[in-house]
Amino acid sequence: MKPPIGRDTRLCMSLSARPGNAGSRFHNALYDRLGLDYIYKSFSTQDLAAAVGGIRALDIRGCAISMPFKEAVIPLIDALEASARAIDSVNTIVNDGGRLTGYNTDYVAVRQLLEQRIEKPVPFLLRGSGGMAKAVAAALRDAGFAEGRIIARNETAGRAIADQYGYAWQADLPPESAPLLINVTPLGMDGQDRDALAFPPEHIAACNTAFDVVAQPVETPFIRAARAGNRNIISGGEVIVLQALEQFVLYTGIRPDLKDIREAARYAHGAEVADRIAG
Template identity: 65%
Template sequence: MNAATKPPIGRDTTLCMSLAARPGNFGSRFHNRLYDRLGLDYVYKAFTTDDLEGAVRGLRALGVRGCAISMPFKEAVIPLLDGLAGSAAAIDSVNTIVNDDGRLTGYNTDYSAVRDLLDRARVDTALPFTLRGSGGMAKAVAAALRDRGHRTGTIVARNEGAGRALAASYGFSWRAEVGDGAALLVNATPIGMSGGDEQALAFPHAAIKACRVAFEVVALPAETPFLRDARAAGKTTIAGADVAVLQALEQFILYTGARPGDDDVAHAAAFARGEID
């Protein structure tokens, strides 16, 4: 299908949205381009808020079909929902809300995206890892690593309470600083993210040089200092931009019930990254 088959926005158009402290354009561009290509009467808009409870009430009151949830709301939103799907309940973190006639259910599509990318890269489960972060995204990564069979890992988090709790939940260790790193490095913090300190390295140069696999969860910019350093050192890399595509695709399917073809997904991803018009 092409854009001409999509109905004009009107009173029957279905609204989907996102909530984040730092809204970006990727989700809006990805979802809206797929709506265009599949001829769906939907529209997607990114928002931020200082009133999470009020925003969630708005989802219910206005019949918003779906809402992506990003930092720092992935855990705080849980008490405001009517229920959790298995993925979200298992890791106590939500990145997706689906509204079924006023009933709001939380999902976590980060988990499946992370696990799928680790599988595609054939990352050896015997590799010890260092995971930096203790928030909602770090929970999804820790769960995916544990469920793939990774047994030796360290959670690095300056917040001792959150770091120790996350490590204990999945049978890993905790420390406050990166130290020597590990064979598999994963950044699940905002370090290097657009809108923050984009020049900061999530891991020291020495740790990156010594690792075998570098997994960057930050999606914007597509090339963070951590990824640049790892690629320059010839390491296997997994990019946050790929996490963003896979988790957004699963959200799209949850919201619309439509499953786009591979060509449509690739086109929408390239458009969302600004690679095509």
């Protein structure tokens, strides 16, 4: 049974432009199930430097980092673990006695999903050029996906990712589709882009796998269209569960069993996401 909140309770948190409840629900569900004296809370901020200073000053054990802070946070912390250093993007901060180390568990989650859910590497189109796009491109490369294009209006950022990981870049979607379509933009995310379709219907109809990293909501227009066409689907809900699991392990030193992971995922994201989490 989880102890009551007191002076020894460890606080973990998240920072993002659009805070949601899913991460808090997942972590807190695992704390409850495992009887851990931790609590998790999501926040937004207009002052990233002050927020990171608070992590250090208040001995907050860990912090998840989401858009748009994954790159901006790097100068504010003390060290980068290999996963974050390789792609210059941080989605997790671990506080060890005031020393803040950045990790990237997005990379771990995406690579796991690529290897579990796609039988062999295929050509892809990846739409996006932010910190998460770097993590996905690195995972694609390391999982053996040799042929792909980075689609990004921001030429500087798009070319940088393409050159770093050995892919082509172009500003706009090509007329032809690819077997694997990956959305790493806010298109379909709660807010002003909620109804936007990340890829046109003809591209979705011609693909084999639709992969959307957007997790709020899990059922984006891209995912709904792919599901209607009986395409293979990898959702942002699956990414966020697996990356959050790796964060949980970093914060607590405990790796839950599959039953506990699925129950926490069910509570945070629903039965469909939970049932797709592999052992």
